[in-house]
Structure formats: C-alpha cells, structure tokens
Amino acid sequence: MLEAILLVGGRGTRLRPLTVNTPKPMLPVAGVPFTAHQIARAKAAGVTRIVLSTSYRAEVFSDYFGDGSAHGVELVYMTEDSPLGTGGAIRHAAAQLRSAPDAPVLIFNGDVLSGLDIAGLVDAWRLAQADIALYLTRVPDPRAFGLVPTDATGRVTAFLEKPTKPEEIVTDQINAGCYVFRRSLIDAIPPGRVVSVERETFPKLLAEDANLIGVVDPAYWLDLGTPAAFVEGSRDIVSGRIPSPALPGGTPGRSLVLPGARVSQDAIVAGGSAIGANAVVEAFATVDGSVVFDGATIGVGASVVSSIVGAGAVIGSHTRLNGAVVGDGAVIGAENELLSGARVWAGATLGDCTVRFSSDQD
Numbered sequence: 001m002l003e004a005i006l007l008v009g010g011r012g013t014r015l016r017p018l019t020v021n022t023p024k025p026m027l028p029v030a031g032v033p034f035t036a037h038q039i040a041r042a043k044a045a046g047v048t049r050i051v052l053s054t055s056y057r058a059e060v061f062s063d064y065f066g067d068g069s070a071h072g073v074e075l076v077y078m079t080e081d082s083p084l085g086t087g088g089a090i091r092h093a094a095a096q097l098r099s100a101p102d103a104p105v106l107i108f109n110g111d112v113l114s115g116l117d118i119a120g121l122v123d124a125w126r127l128a129q130a131d132i133a134l135y136l137t138r139v140p141d142p143r144a145f146g147l148v149p150t151d152a153t154g155r156v157t158a159f160l161e162k163p164t165k166p167e168e169i170v171t172d173q174i175n176a177g178c179y180v181f182r183r184s185l186i187d188a189i190p191p192g193r194v195v196s197v198e199r200e201t202f203p204k205l206l207a208e209d210a211n212l213i214g215v216v217d218p219a220y221w222l223d224l225g226t227p228a229a230f231v232e233g234s235r236d237i238v239s240g241r242i243p244s245p246a247l248p249g250g251t252p253g254r255s256l257v258l259p260g261a262r263v264s265q266d267a268i269v270a271g272g273s274a275i276g277a278n279a280v281v282e283a284f285a286t287v288d289g290s291v292v293f294d295g296a297t298i299g300v301g302a303s304v305v306s307s308i309v310g311a312g313a314v315i316g317s318h319t320r321l322n323g324a325v326v327g328d329g330a331v332i333g334a335e336n337e338l339l340s341g342a343r344v345w346a347g348a349t350l351g352d353c354t355v356r357f358s359s360d361q362d
C-alpha cells in the first residue's frame with residue numbers, strides 16, 4: 001500500500017471569480033476537474049489510497065469523487081473547519097493515514113501539473129534513507145519562488161525566501177510542491193494550529209539536522225494558480241505536451257469537445273482549447289488556446305483567445321476576449337473587447353458595445 005495526501009483546501013484567490021463557486025482543484029482542466037488528473041497520475045505511480053485534505057467548499061470534492069472506486073483508488077476525506085495552512089493540513093490529514101511510522105507518504109499540492117517521476121521520488125527517498133524527499137524543479141527566473149539549494153549529494157542545505165537582490169539568487173532550484181515524508185515526521189507537526197510546511201516545518205527540520213533531500217526532475221512543471229497558467233496547463237494536456245491518463249477520450253489533439261457540446265461547422269476551435277459539456281460555439285466564432293466551461297455559449301463571430309469562460313456564461317456576437325476571465329453565468333453583450341487581465345464577475349451582465357477593457361496600455 002502506498003498512501004498520499006492531496007492538499008486541496010486553499011481558496012484559490014488568484015483565480016477569482018472562477019473559484020467563487022468551485023474550489024481551484026475542481027475547475028475543469030482539459031475536460032475534467034484538475035484533481036482527476038492528479039489522482040490518475042498518482043494511481044499510475046502505484047498510489048492506492050489518498051487522503052483529500054479539504055477545507056474551502058469540501059463538499060464539491062466528495063460529491064464528485066465519492067469513495068474513489070470509479071477512479072481506481074481508495075479516497076478518504078479530512079476537512080478543516082478553518083484552513084490550517086499546508087503543514088497544519090498535512091498534520092490534520094494524518095488521522096486518516098494507515099501507513100507505519102517508517103513508511104513513505106506522498107504529499108501533493110493540489111494545483112501543480114507535472115510530469116514528475118513519482119515512483120522515482122519514492123525510490124530516491126528510500127535509497128537515501130531520507131526523512132523527507134522534496135521534488136525540485138529548475139526555473140529560468142527564480143525571483144518569484146522560495147529557493148532550495150542542495151549539496152553535491154542532493155542534501156538540502158537551505159530554504160531561502162523569495163530573493164530580492166541578485167546575490168541572493170544562489171540556485172535556480174525551487175520547491176515544486178510534491179514531497180515524500182516519513183510518516184513519523186507528519187505526526188511530529190504540531191496539531192490544531194496553522195502551520196506552513198514551507199516556512200516553518202522544513203526550516204525547523206533542517207536546523208535539527210534531519211535528512212532532507214532534493215530531487216531535481218527536469219520534467220514538465222506548472223503551477224496552475226493564475227489564469228494564464230490555468231489555460232496553459234489545460235491546452236498542454238489537450239495537445240499531449242503533458243500526458244494525462246484522465247484526458248477524456250484518451251487521445252490528444254487540436255482541441256477537446258466534450259459530449260453534448262455543439263460546435264458550428266463554421267467555427268474554429270483550436271490551440272488545445274477545451275469545450276465543456278453542453279456548451280455552444282456559434283458560426284464564425286474562434287476559440288483558440290482557451291477553456292470554455294460546461295453550458296457556456298460563444299456567440300456568432302466572437303473571438304476567445306487564451307481566456308477562460310465560466311459555466312453557463314454567454315459571450316455576445318463579435319465580442320473579443322484575449323487573456324480574459326469570465327465568471328460563471330456572466331452575460332456579455334455583442335461587440336465588447338476584454339483584453340489582457342480583464343475579469344468579469346460571476347453573474348454580471350454587460351450590454352452591447354459597452355466595454356473595451358485592457359489592463360495594458362494598448
């Protein structure tokens with residue numbers, strides 16, 4: 001038996017208003033909730049039992065996944081009344097673990113899409129007889145991340161906050177949001193209070209000389225926390241750049257159109273776009289590199305590029321979206337322009353020809 005804890009309790013503020021109704025890990029990415037991709041990948045790596053660590057809108061997860069039998073794993077739930085942070089959530093979830101004190105337990109952030117060799121991370125943990133193995137990835141610009149330098153043997157030497165000066169950039173290795181913990185170290189996290197595993201647990205263990213190793217994996221890695229990353233992740237799964245066993249239909253392609261959707265033969269849907277169930281794309285519309293949720297309508301001649309259109313939202317004819325987010329149920333009239341960074345709140349209504357919004361100076 002290999003157990004995992006999946007952290008899915010965050011509020012997903014960077015993806016508002018989409019996360020007003022739906023927790024971030026349950027938003028549809030390439031046709032299914034992102035958590036379904038993570039469960040499928042964990043299962044493929046040999047994980048048999050997963051504790052879903054929930055807080056914000058916990059019921060959305062259990063309504064969809066139930067006991068996990070339809071997904072080939074045993075799923076159990078631990079819900080925090082108020083969010084306990086990453087470390088507090090891991091500690092809280094420990095009540096549902098069955099692993100022995102010395103056994104490995106995988107921990108996944110619920111919003112990281114990656115091609116990590118999960119079984120390889122567990123093997124590295126075993127081989128090094130580590131307390132914790134951290135998955136690290138290299139990024140071209142590490143300034144927005146906490147840095148994790150390692151020595152020649154792979155041992156972690158420091159946990160550094162986001163660097164502010166060039167001399168503080170001592171490595172391009174960052175914490176990629178997946179760990180293997182020795183079970184007994186999970187039990188040692190203080191219970192019942194907010195704990196950040198990144199800012200509190202890891203630095204404390206390092207100061208106590210615990211054996212923490214970093215495993216740099218060059219595979220695909222993306223944090224889906226922002227709208228731009230969210231559409232990128234979805235189109236990379238649809239197009240097969242990052243394979244997922246949970247991709248509906250199983251075969252990557254130019255686009256994914258879920259059953260029940262209606263796409264006019266005079267419309268263009270491309271660039272790895274995903275069109276949700278019962279959505280409609282009218283004639284002469286273009287949907288490129290975008291995610292259209294269930295039941296949304298893209299009007300005649302509209303153009304939706306690198307954007308997210310929420311469930312049941314309506315995009316009026318000849319309206320242009322580029323880098324925009326439209327909340328569930330919003331109705332946008334004809335001939336509007338919503339560019340780079342524009343967000344329309346769930347349920348909002350915009351008339352015809354009323355908006356030309358861009359956060360850029362163009």
Ligand code: GTP
Pocket residue numbers: 007008009010011012013014015024025053054055080082083084085086089109110111225
């Ligand atoms: P933002 O508000 O947009 O930053 O998103 P977030 O709330 O998801 O926070 P962040 O991306 O930093 O969280 C990383 C992962 O940990 C996500 O999968 C969250 O769902 C999860 N997470 C964060 N805080 C908590 C918590 O207090 N409890 C639980 N159970 N999970 C959490």
